Amino acid sequence: MQNKNKTVVRSMDVLNLFLTHTKLSMNEMVKLSGIPKTSVHRMVGSWEEMGFLHRDAEGTYSLGLLFLQFGNLVAERLDIRHAALPAMERLRDAVGEAVHLVLRDGEEAIYIEKLDTNHPVRLFTKIGKKAPLYAGASSRIILAFIPEEEREAYLADLALEPISSGTIIDKALLRESLERSRATGYSFSRSELESYTAELSAPIFDHAGRILAAISIAGLEVTFDEERLPELVCRVKAAADEISTQLGYRRP
Secondary structure (H helix, E strand, C coil), X not given: CCXXXXXXXXXXXXXXXXXXXXXXXXXXXXXXXCCCHHHHHHHHHHHHHHCCEEECCCXXXXXCHHHHHHHHHHHHXXXXXXXXXXXXXXXXXXXXXXXXXXXXXXXXXXXXXEECCCCCCCCCCCCCCEEECCCCHHHXXXXXXXXXXXXXXXXXXXXXXXXXXXXXXXXXXXXXXXXXXXXXXXXXEECXXXXXXXXXXXXXXXXXXXXXXXXXXXXXHHHCCCXXXXXXXXXXXXXXXXXXXXXXXXXX
């Protein structure tokens, strides 16, 4: 308990009341939580303003629609691993390279699944690894397909820093790469997160056509030669399309 923020704990004590109560008045929240009324009033006012709580005409509160949005997002992110695994396995077996499933996490991308190969030399990537949205094929394909307003806000405040020898550190070149990815439907990177490695990625969309995740193959740079690249692009995009279709996406 000593490592927990008391304000956050108190907030959760009040919100947890709605697990067993559909609606509560301010006085009921005070009585059930045992927290002073002034504190509850401040919390509830902030939650209502942010959309976490909804107050009806009678002055009672219920959970806001924002919780539904969060719930749907969590469900989608959990379901995607199950939906993606068969396509990931087939892709790994077909190309003989490591396959990753990547999601956006704020201004970063996070690897939530990885299928490795039997290569004696393997990439140092693991589930839970994060990368900035501007670096690496799977991160950048997500950045390329998020709504334009979000992308521009991200780019406006972005300070590009080198992570490895091939990291893009010129904003004009980054914009060109993003435009190319939107036009071609894939992203390719060399030595951006780790030297002497390459990554090829395609976007996964949800039922509403929103970018949800990215699937990528990655390995030593020497195995991604120009002659092999067209075949790899086709296979990665096909795997991404298969997963997107399972999630309800229908290409226009």
